[in-house]
Amino acid sequence: MTTYGFRVWLHPNPPLGFEPDEEVWRDIEIDGSHTLADFHEAIFDAFERWDSHAYEFITRDEDGIALRSYVHPQLYDGGLSWRPMDDEEIDRFIDRGVPDDASEVAKDRFRDLQSNPPPEGNAADTTVEELDPEGLGALSYTFDMGDNWEHYVELQETREGSLDGDPTVVDEQGTAPSQYRDLDDDQ
Template sequence: MTVYTLRVELGPNPPMFDPDEDEAVWCDIEVDETHTLKELHEAIFEAFDRWDAHMYEFMTYDEDGIATRSYAMPENHEGGPSWPAMEPEQIDRAISQVGAGDEPEEAKERFRELRRNPPKEGNAGETTIADLDPEELGWIYYQFDFGDSWEHIITIEDAREGSLDGDPTVVETHGPIPPQYRDPDE
């Protein structure tokens, strides 16, 4: 069995706080391959000092930054496509709009295929870390609270043989954890 140290870095949204420009906000969380994305969500919720539950979603990306599948929270999982299918013209327009014209043709073709035929949405309560194929994974996007849109980027910092005897564990934090809601008096 494998234990992974995942770096969960707070993204630029929401712009509700003003940390020092040079100071990233992140938490390292240890999980083993049997933990689910729902259990990872619960660890992130605790690590970032949140108290008010909201909707969340994970999305996996490959090494070229192409979204490969979405994973909905169990209460919202419908089992449909990860995203709406796109027509060829829409796909080509998307490639040109993000300036991906110089990317390798195989990456563009993989993007086209995933947009024409989106994979089924995964269930975060049933999907384990091992199911994500961590050795092939580029990174994970995690969004919490679709209203305030707390964005996080998750990368693998370390992998080692072993297992955890319980829930995912926060092993390190860095930077000022912002409050879940801005104080209206500030």
């Protein structure tokens, strides 16, 4: 078995008042046999959250293009990873949101994945190993679809051998924000 070391960066979230002066991240070691639901729990604990919500992982290629969605077990219905886009929507997105230097191959891959989305995966039934972390471009993770706590997850290292237990935080930077904005601060 393989143990993976991932760095999980928490993106700023201005609507919730989270705009840190330094990057906020956690390094998490996780065994390849752990599920994405286990990885979610590790991230949940690492950022000191307490109130459970829906979440989603999205695998991305080397160009940042979304390849497949893996959702919270209670949201899983075996449907598509995302809503298909029609040609006009895809063209509009490429014109406005894709860098000019993106290759035609990447644009074609985006076009195909948006018009023919893959089936979603169940986070409780998908192991970290099944994602082929060394072959991925990146992984994104969103927690609480209402507040949209977005994270960027990148493989930092791999090593042979298994963890003797749960995923573990091995390093960190920055202070985790409160899960909910303190509305008293607005008064």
